[in-house]
Amino acid sequence: xxxxxxxxxxxxxxxxxxxxxxxxxxxxxxxxxxxxxxxxxxxxxxxxxxxxxxxxxxxxxxxxxxxxxxxxxxxxxxxxxxxxxxxxxxxxxxxxxxxxxxxxxxxxxxxxxxxxxxxxxxxxxxxxxxxxxxxxxxxxxxxxxxxxxxxxxxxxxxxxxxxxxxxxxxxxxxxxxxxxxxxxxxxxxxxxxxxxxxxxxxxxxxxxxxxxx
Amino acid sequence: xxxxxxxxxxxxxxxxxxxxxxxxxxxxxxxxxxxxxxxxxxxxxxxxxxxxxxxxxxxxxxxxxxxxxxxxxxxxxxxxxx
Numbered sequence: 001x002x003x004x005x006x007x008x009x010x011x012x013x014x015x016x017x018x019x020x021x022x023x024x025x026x027x028x029x030x031x032x033x034x035x036x037x038x039x040x041x042x043x044x045x046x047x048x049x050x051x052x053x054x055x056x057x058x059x060x061x062x063x064x065x066x067x068x069x070x071x072x073x074x075x076x077x078x079x080x081x082x083x084x085x086x087x088x089x090x091x092x093x094x095x096x097x098x099x100x101x102x103x104x105x106x107x108x109x110x111x112x113x114x115x116x117x118x119x120x121x122x123x124x125x126x127x128x129x130x131x132x133x134x135x136x137x138x139x140x141x142x143x144x145x146x147x148x149x150x151x152x153x154x155x156x157x158x159x160x161x162x163x164x165x166x167x168x169x170x171x172x173x174x175x176x177x178x179x180x181x182x183x184x185x186x187x188x189x190x191x192x193x194x195x196x197x198x199x200x201x202x203x204x205x206x207x208x209x210x211x212x213x
Numbered sequence: 214x215x216x217x218x219x220x221x222x223x224x225x226x227x228x229x230x231x232x233x234x235x236x237x238x239x240x241x242x243x244x245x246x247x248x249x250x251x252x253x254x255x256x257x258x259x260x261x262x263x264x265x266x267x268x269x270x271x272x273x274x275x276x277x278x279x280x281x282x283x284x285x286x287x288x289x290x291x292x293x294x295x
Contacts, residue, residue, distance in 0.1 A: 036287050039287070040283065043283065047271055047276065048267075048268040048269070048271055051268070051271055051275065052268040052269070065275055065278060068275075068279060069278070069279055072279070072282075073283070073286050073287075076287060125216070125220060126220065126252045129248045129251050130251065130255075131251050132255050132258060136262075137262045137265075142267075146269055149262070149266055153263075164263075168260050168263055168264055169263055169264065169266075189224060192224055193221075193223060193224045196223070196224065196256050196260060197223075197256065199263070200252070200255050203255075203259055203262070204255070207255075207258070
């Protein structure tokens with residue numbers, strides 16, 4: 001299933017990293033039959049995204065590197081189990097999320113529980129309601145914008161950060177996200193709403209009209 | 214439909230997953246409530262800005278260590294195919 005059909009917020013023109021190249025199926029098939037070069041091509045295609053995913057979840061560069069390496073190695077070892085019911089990347093993301101969560105829990109065993117009850121009540125009402133204008137991101141250089149986004153997402157608690165990462169950055173569906181994290185669909189939806197509102201509020205300081213313009 | 218209900222339905226509204234009658238009620242409210250209009254618009258932009266951001270290139274040392282790990286475990290000289 002194409003992820004872009006699941007979320008109308010997806011850009012109309014896919015980014016280079018979002019384009020599923022026509023040869024993906026044949027590369028996966030070749031890798032399954034032991035063609036390591038084909039697998040290396042897939043690694044080259046997704047290494048940047050998997051590293052960003054791992055960094056956003058673990059918030060630690062060394063752990064993110066380990067997660068990326070382990071995810072690619074594990075995916076190669078288990079390629080025979082990939083049935084092709086989803087995109088290869090979606091399958092890879094699920095492996096990487098598991099690896100990243102293991103790292104996160106190892107580092108902070110008492111702080112990371114994705115399935116704990118979260119109060120979704122009172123503080124969801126937005127504060128600081130200010131317009132951003134049409135393309136607020138254009139006010140920043142690409143690298144500066146990247147820094148803003150990674151530091152902003154880092155401020156979210158893991159249950160919100162990880163759901164947002166999977167739904168709105170990796171573009172997994174609500175169902176895929178719920179399955180990957182062992183959460184109910186309502187839990188994914190409430191965490192996503194909270195994450196979006198919190199990020200909106202945090203980005204307000206960079207994007208409100210008059211800021212950096 | 215009040216401002217609190219708009220926030221509650223915000224994700225569903227942005228993802229176009231609402232019944233037409235509920236969608237119309239929200240849009241009627243938005244016509245008359247500037248604060249909610251801004252919240253809807255800036256939340257939509259928040260998602261789009263993250264969704265539209267390309268990941269940074271891998272630092273070269275990180276990429277080299279990935280290549281080395283693949284070589285060690287898969288036993289193949291890693292090529293430069295991207």
